[in-house]
Amino acid sequence: MENFTPVSALIGGGLIGLASGLYLLLNGRIAGISGILGGLLTPTKGGSAVFERLAFVIGLVVGPFILMNATEIAAQSVVTSSLPVIIVAGLLVGLGTTIGSGCTSGHGICGLSRFSLRSLVATLSFMAAGFVTVLVTRHLMGGM
């Protein structure tokens, strides 16, 4: 377990929980990233929600950008998959989170924090599929 980073994981997780909690408390909304992004694709009348969603997405990119440029905290984001796999994976994530009404943040953090059984089922579903997919790609097919 040489890659295990429990302290930074707890601190980072706490910040994710804080952001989700504040978003609900202050704006009355669920910080589900797939829902926020998807809502930008089919904006409803009213308009102000579009700016709120857009601001959240911009913040998601600005946060890491600040840390990588203004602090000593190092991180990376390494994709090892081939181009066709990246495209298929992206399509599946987009399709699946839309059909299943949420992702790791909306169901996993916000839903579980509301003690939603529906979100627990969703979280167990995508976790199980993730475990099985990695079993197939890493251990049965020898890496993709």
Added chain:
Amino acid sequence: MRTIVSLICGTIFGFGLYISGMIDPQKVLGFLDIWAIADGGWDPSLAFVMGGGLAVAIPIFQFAKNRTEAVCGGEMSLPNNRAITTKLIAGGLLFGTGWGLVGYCPGPALSALAFGHTDTIIFVVAMIVGMGGARAVGLNK
């Protein structure tokens, strides 16, 4: 005001994804590889991210969900759908498969755009196409 709150919450969320290491698909895949537990290759970090996130979010959510109005005004927009459906599970399974293939879920994929890698941009474009396509045929309903 609500837009500024959104920007700040998004930024804090992005800080969390970066600091926790979840912005790196290899950290996520290291967690999803529970099959490596026996040989010591498993990385349980993601479970600690969830644990840290829930430890902070649960008290705030339990306090906030009884409010009738958001602090910055407007309704509390909480989901009222409690149905456990085939659609919910099918969506979760499709999402989990894509997640397990590359290691990106929507939040980290967007945050990782800060690195400017072509692979990340391609993933995000494909993800948006998937979301848009599904919404176009009403699968978000």
